[in-house]
Structures are given as C-alpha cells and as structure tokens.
C-alpha cells in the first residue's frame with residue numbers, strides 16, 4: 001500500500017526530515033506544510049530537483065491539508081526556533097502552543113487518523129497538549145521524547161569504550177530537557193552491563209547527553225540532523241508496523257502525562273510500554289521529571 005508522510009513546519013528540522021524521507025525513499029507521497037508564504041512550495045521545488053538522482057520516487061505536495069487525510073504519519077516540527085533561550089526548551093512554550101492551536105483544527109478537518117509525531121519543543125508538554133486538541137487515541141500521538149538524548153548518550157558511551165554506537169543499547173528517559181536522565185540500569189555494550197566498564201565516567205556521559213544539543217545550538221542556533229534521523233526512524237517503525245522500541249514521549253497513565261520512556265512503536269503508534277526494571281534512583285528521577293512536565297503543562301494552560 002502506498003505510504004504518505006506529512007511534515008508540518010518546514011524549517012531546519014522539517015526540511016532535513018523531508019530530505020531524509022525523499023532521499024531514503026521512505027514514503028510514496030510527502031506532504032510538506034508551512035505557514036510562511038511560498039516557503040513549502042520553494043522547498044518542494046528544491047527537493048524535486050533531487051529526484052533525478054534517486055532510484056526511488058516520491059510524489060511531493062505542498063500546503064494541502066486535505067492530502068493528509070489518509071497519511072500514515074504526520075511529523076510536527078512547526079514553531080519558531082529563534083525564540084529559544086539557551087538551555088531552556090520551555091522558552092518555546094508560547095510559539096509552539098500557537099502553532100498547535102493553528103494546526104490542530106486544520107489537521108482534524110482533513111480527517112487525518114494516522115500517527116502524529118511531535119518534534120516541537122517543549123516536546124513532552126506539546127504531546128500532552130496535542131492529546132487534548134485532537135480526537136485521536138493517546139497511542140496515536142507521540143513525541144520524539146528522549147530518543148535524541150538516547151542517541152547522544154549512546155554516542156558518548158561508544159566513544160568512551162571505543163565501540164560502534166550500534167553496539168551500545170539503553171535509554172535516556174524523563175523530560176526532553178533538563179530533567180532527563182540516563183537509565184544506566186538499561187545500558188549495555190556488546191551485551192555487557194555498563195557497570196562492567198569501571199573506567200567509563202557515567203556522570204560525564206549523562207551530562208554530554210543532556211547538554212550535547214546546546215553545544216551544537218551555540219554555534220548553529222538550531223539542530224537538525226540527529227532529530228530528523230530519529231523522527232524518520234520512528235515514522236518508518238509506524239509505516240512498517242515494526243514493533244521497535246524507542247524512548248518516545250508517550251502517555252504514562254501512572255503519572256497522567258506524556259513523558260519519555262521506552263515504547264513499542266508500530267502501525268497504531270504506541271503498541272505497549274515494555275517494563276524497565278529501573279533502579280530506585282531511576283524511579284525517583286522519572287517521577288521528578290513527570291512533576292516538572294506537569295508544572296510546565298500548567299504554564300502552557302495558563303497562556304490561554
């Protein structure tokens with residue numbers, strides 16, 4: 001069956017995600033939407049110029065919400081990165097809320113019934129807000145959550161123990177923000193628990209994962225490659241019904257909030273939440289992150 005993926009918000013993240021989708025042949029149709037006049041059309045035209053060099057074909061549509069009716073996935077990366085303050089993803093609350101308020105009714109009117117992947121920050125707060133705004137199952141509305149933080153942690157571990165990043169497993173969890181943590185109880189290198197590598201400085205690696213994005217941000221004023229890669233991987237897991245585990249931001253009934261934790265992703269979004277066997281400290285860190293996200297969601301609600 002033909003696959004359709006939508007990307008809403010064709011800024012740094014949205015255009016990199018779109019490029020990834022087209023050059024990897026992840027979708028038969030890509031719908032690109034942006035509120036800036038002429039922008040999505042221009043990026044579509046630019047992307048079309050790459051088709052001649054590809055062995056796959058992607059039909060490209062710009063600024064047509066009706067084309068999202070039967071989309072498998074919509075990736076939401078709208079907002080305004082220029083308002084973000086160094087170190088604080090919550091500084092985007094107002095602009096991201098405005099973008100969701102604008103897009104949600106249009107997406108609902110399109111008849112979209114697939115899986116929504118929120119990238120925009122503050123990611124966990126945005127996922128909970130989307131769940132209030134759209135009449136879709138909570139399983140169908142997820143965020144990239146701590147998936148990018150997990151990539152960063154795995155890369156730092158791989159560099160510390162000199163293995164390929166693919167051979168490092170494990171998760172960062174909690175808030176996609178300052179209240180994230182590495183669940184060291186889950187981290188394994190070539191199937192050996194990380195505690196069997198006494199020379200690895202876990203605190204330094206946790207900090208590298210937490211702050212890695214900001215180091216990039218200080219020079220570029222945005223980040224795009226890591227997040228576009230993970231957004232596409234999650235989208236593909238939905239399209240393929242892959243039942244792959246990602247630490248997405250998804251609804252956790254125990255805390256009644258969307259928060260980053262390992263989720264099994266398939267055709268309908270979150271299929272289940274695999275149990276983690278966290279240590280006592282990790283359980284406490286997760287609960288603390290849930291409280292932080294709740295407080296930030298309350299700040300978003302206070303804006304209306």
Ligand SMILES: NC(=O)c1ccc[n+]([C@@H]2O[C@H](COP(=O)([O-])OP(=O)(O)OC[C@H]3O[C@@H](n4cnc5c(N)ncnc54)[C@H](O)[C@@H]3O)[C@@H](O)[C@H]2O)c1
Nearest residue numbers: 009011012013034035078079080081099102120121222227
């Ligand atoms: N979750 C993560 O790990 C992660 C990583 C990187 C960036 N981000 C977030 O992704 C978001 C996008 O980042 P960016 O650098 O691409 O930002 P950007 O400012 O470059 O792009 C945002 C785009 O959204 C568009 N837009 C705004 N309101 C819209 C609306 N109502 N409808 C349609 N389009 C709209 C803008 O015109 C703009 O082109 C930000 O919130 C950023 O913090 C998240």
